[in-house]
Amino acid sequence: MHFDLLIKGGTVVDPGAGLQGKLDVAVRRNRIVAVERDIPAASAANVVDAAGQYVTPGLVDLHTHAYHSATYWGIHADPVAARTGVTTWLDAGSAGGYNIMGFRQFIAQPAQCRIFALLNISSIGLTAPTWELANLNYCDVDLCCAMIDRHRDLVMGVKARIDRDTTGANGLEPLRLARQAADRCGLPLMMHIANGPPDVSDVLDMLRPGDILTHCSTGGTMRIVGPDRRILDAARRAWDRGVIMDLGHGAGSFSFEAAEALIAEGFRPHALSSDIHQMSILGPLFDLPTCLSKFMALGMSFPEVIEAATSRPAALLGMQNEVGTLRPGAYADIALFEILEGVFPFYDVSMTRRDGRALIRNTLTLVNGRVLPRQVEPPSAPWMPLNETQLELRARGHTPGALAAAGHRAPG
Numbered sequence: 001m002h003f004d005l006l007i008k009g010g011t012v013v014d015p016g017a018g019l020q021g022k023l024d025v026a027v028r029r030n031r032i033v034a035v036e037r038d039i040p041a042a043s044a045a046n047v048v049d050a051a052g053q054y055v056t057p058g059l060v061d062l063h064t065h066a067y068h069s070a071t072y073w074g075i076h077a078d079p080v081a082a083r084t085g086v087t088t089w090l091d092a093g094s095a096g097g098y099n100i101m102g103f104r105q106f107i108a109q110p111a112q113c114r115i116f117a118l119l120n121i122s123s124i125g126l127t128a129p130t131w132e133l134a135n136l137n138y139c140d141v142d143l144c145c146a147m148i149d150r151h152r153d154l155v156m157g158v159k160a161r162i163d164r165d166t167t168g169a170n171g172l173e174p175l176r177l178a179r180q181a182a183d184r185c186g187l188p189l190m191m192h193i194a195n196g197p198p199d200v201s202d203v204l205d206m207l208r209p210g211d212i213l214t215h216c217s218t219g220g221t222m223r224i225v226g227p228d229r230r231i232l233d234a235a236r237r238a239w240d241r242g243v244i245m246d247l248g249h250g251a252g253s254f255s256f257e258a259a260e261a262l263i264a265e266g267f268r269p270h271a272l273s274s275d276i277h278q279m280s281i282l283g284p285l286f287d288l289p290t291c292l293s294k295f296m297a298l299g300m301s302f303p304e305v306i307e308a309a310t311s312r313p314a315a316l317l318g319m320q321n322e323v324g325t326l327r328p329g330a331y332a333d334i335a336l337f338e339i340l341e342g343v344f345p346f347y348d349v350s351m352t353r354r355d356g357r358a359l360i361r362n363t364l365t366l367v368n369g370r371v372l373p374r375q376v377e378p379p380s381a382p383w384m385p386l387n388e389t390q391l392e393l394r395a396r397g398h399t400p401g402a403l404a405a406a407g408h409r410a411p412g
């Protein structure tokens with residue numbers, strides 16, 4: 001046999017690699033080896049029939065929380081990967097200096113999907129819901145850099161959550177310390193914004209080219225869109241100098257109105273990420289494909305949302321030849337999707353509704369050329385009851401499966 005696996009008859013969508021159309025994808029061992037028309041089924045030991053489906057690179061999610069059983073927000077990655085097509089996960093600061101070793105041993109190493117991390121400037125990471133930067137004793141730049149140096153294959157940058165709750169009375173000092181750590185290690189800084197103080201313009205000015213602003217479409221008081229619906233000057237400057245704008249939908253960080261205002265001014269997020277965690281997985285985020293469907297409702301095409309969740313984030317991780325691409329030579333991380341058509345009601349975190357015409361649904365996920373088996377997901381953490389928004393969603397019949405089933409009637 002020439003190939004171990006052949007994904008045959010699907011429509012390939014990989015804008016980053018310039019691949020589009022009826023193409024078959026051939027895999028040998030853990031790598032993609034050919035993407036061509038009409039590869040004979042007889043040339044492969046196993047054939048996946050992808051007729052009627054879209055074949056994309058496995059999704060790369062730039063903002064996730066996968067440190068389950070040890071932090072407040074962490075979820076189990078593999079069961080979610082298997083039903084969403086997300087094959088590469090960047091954990092955004094769940095681990096700090098004190099617990100990155102556990103993250104490697106208990107999370108990243110045993111996972112079937114690929115998991116990387118941003119190291120929190122707070123040594124305790126996201127053990128608790130917030131306040132990790134309210135005690136400056138935890139902002140240990142030396143420790144952060146020492147642990148990054150020991151885990152260069154795992155840690156891709158530094159994370160700091162900058163908002164009034166997380167930093168308490170410490171103002172911009174935690175951000176200055178995160179800045180120092182990132183600069184000393186030569187890695188990007190991902191900064192989260194939510195509700196100030198501080199003033200969002202002050203913190204944006206501290207980001208450098210290649211740094212990442214996550215929650216760029218937040219509706220919180222640190223939003224980057226002014227009351228006139230124009231992008232703030234400091235945000236425009238950041239965008240122009242090469243700061244990466246990342247969505248990070250999460251449980252409190254996605255506003256349709258903010259996203260629409262940005263898009264109206266020509267600013268689309270560079271990366272569409274989920275910020276999936278114990279709370280946001282219960283809706284209205286649910287998962288990355290649902291999030292991408294929301295951006296199709298805002299006018300982006302399927303290839304455009306796929307690019308923002310594959311090749312673009314992969315390049316930000318410096319992994320553009322290995323993940324987020326179907327180019328021969330890359331890891332055989334592959335996702336199959338169907339696009340359901342109908343009228344789908346989508347909600348942002350404040351229950352503002354927009355109707356979309358397409359719902360992206362994952363049908364098969366492969367990592368290293370192997371199918372990730374669907375599995376029952378562990379229950380929510382006991383400290384995570386449904387919030388008001390989620391109760392309202394439930395009352396309207398919204399769970400990820402129900403949303404797909406409800407497609408043609410648009411309830412609630």
Ligand SMILES: [Zn+2]
Nearest residue numbers: 063092250275
């Ligand atoms: Zn997050």
